[in-house]
Amino acid sequence: MLYNEPSPLEVRILSRRFGLPNSASIDTYLAHDGYVAFKKALGMKPEEIIEEVKAANLRGRGGAGFPAGMKWSFVPRNSPKPKYIVVNADESEPGTCKDRLLMEYDPHQLIDGMLIAGLAVDAHAGYIYVRGEYRYLIEILDRAIAEAYDRGYLGKNLLGTNFSFDAYTHTGAGAYECGEESALLESLEGKRGIPRIRPPFPAVVGAFQCPTILNNVETISSVPVIIRDGGAAFAALGVPKSGGTKLTCLTGHINKPGVYELPVGFPVDKMINEVGGGIRGGKKLKAFIPGGSSCPLLTAEECEGLTMDHDAMAKKKTMLGSGGVVIMDEDTCMVKVALRIMRFYAHESCGWCIPCREGTTWLRKILVRFHEGHGRREDIELLGDLSKNMLGRTFCPLGDAAAMPMMSIVEKFREDFEAHLDGKPCPYEHVSQLVSA
């Protein structure tokens, strides 16, 4: 059973097997083009595989949006060291719940993608790093891996070739920071998830200090269809410089929340009103997060004519991010939203870089004070100044991830902060967020 009704406006490429009976089983996968791409890739040169991924304009689906083909081409294929494929399944960016579905409904698509990535860089082992809370998915993935070994799609000398590949799952144990690639690699090595200084990047010094391809679940899951149909076909689904489809999680004040597969470049207005059935209770849009709580927020005005792609979002000084769309209606207290987001980053900061460790905690404290009605007028400026001083001053993007939404909220929703001054109660205090059943 699917979590939400599909929308007729979806373009179901990665999710095309979702909802089939036993969609996670290898038999279903094999009956629907399963491992066809891997077989095709076995006959391709590594450079040809990487060229297809480049031609697909596939950009990282975890949040940063880095071109995947380029990332792969940085791996020194001729290095004498072993190479690894690491899948980032630490999905924990607030607003994001799409990798869950890719693993729950189509784990073999992910394994297929890992095998192809392995061929591209001569890697013979891959790890899927799954957040600890997703235990049921580890069980699904482990079953899928066992099936693949049984049927000869994992193990030694696959399909009569000299290519061998092993796949493993690895559980996290609760840490947002481990979704950051270098912290994830530390965690995979049995350490605290503290980010590494880069360069060197994981492509050169990654898992176990060896060259590594590290991509998000959705990125790797996109690879089989790219190899099967060609990079150009995938690229054509999206917009120039960003190809394919994006699993988009509609969340917040929306009539039909759910995960929908939409072509990159889909209009925001159509996404909210047609795919998502409009804003709950017929209210007006107040604020919009394009892809997870690390993105700068947009106002309703800024969403006019906007499309869901990397370049369009960059023009609005925000990011496409992870696909976690958060819709906030006119009765949303933006001080409260800022407070909740900062509580999160203060909790998740690993504490290594002082601007992030102290900055997030300081922001949280000011916002608590503000929301309780003890804010001072100068605090509004202080929130912005503090955030600016965190930007770019940390080893990993967590500091920026906190600073960017904070700066956008004080800048764009200043009136909400002013409404809390002089001991006034929160103007939205009476609004219940519960959906009346």
Place this chain on the structure above:
Amino acid sequence: MTFSAQLEAKFDKLLHSYPPGRQRSAMVPMLLYAQDEIGSITPELIEEVAHRTGTTPLQVEEVLSYYSMLHKKPLGKAHVQICTNISCLLNGGEELWRQACQTLGIGHKEVTADGQISLEEVECIGACSWAPALQVNYDFYHFVTPEKLERLLASLRDRT
């Protein structure tokens, strides 16, 4: 320390999942799976995991204090984790959190006197499109309403 045959098999598999000399990688998974079986991270478990992964107890302590799912104190048999992060907040997650605290008479990271239920306000659990959401141990509950929460807590209390 002795563990169930199932857990021993899991440990064995884990210790063979990483490159030679990299058994330390198995540390966090071993701690979490063992915690699921014995209820918390005990000093004996720390010693045992250190021994099996070729590390020192101090190294295990250093690592485990970083991860929010690893606990030295036992949790309730049913560990109720309510998400109040952004997408859940916008769908009443905080109201559900307050309701659970009131119904159970306990707060964040506390356990009921009979040891049956513990409560934790958690960060995003990846159920944002089906908010408000919570987890009981590893099971997800989506589109939670005050009525559903009340029934769930009652059923957990009766599950002795």
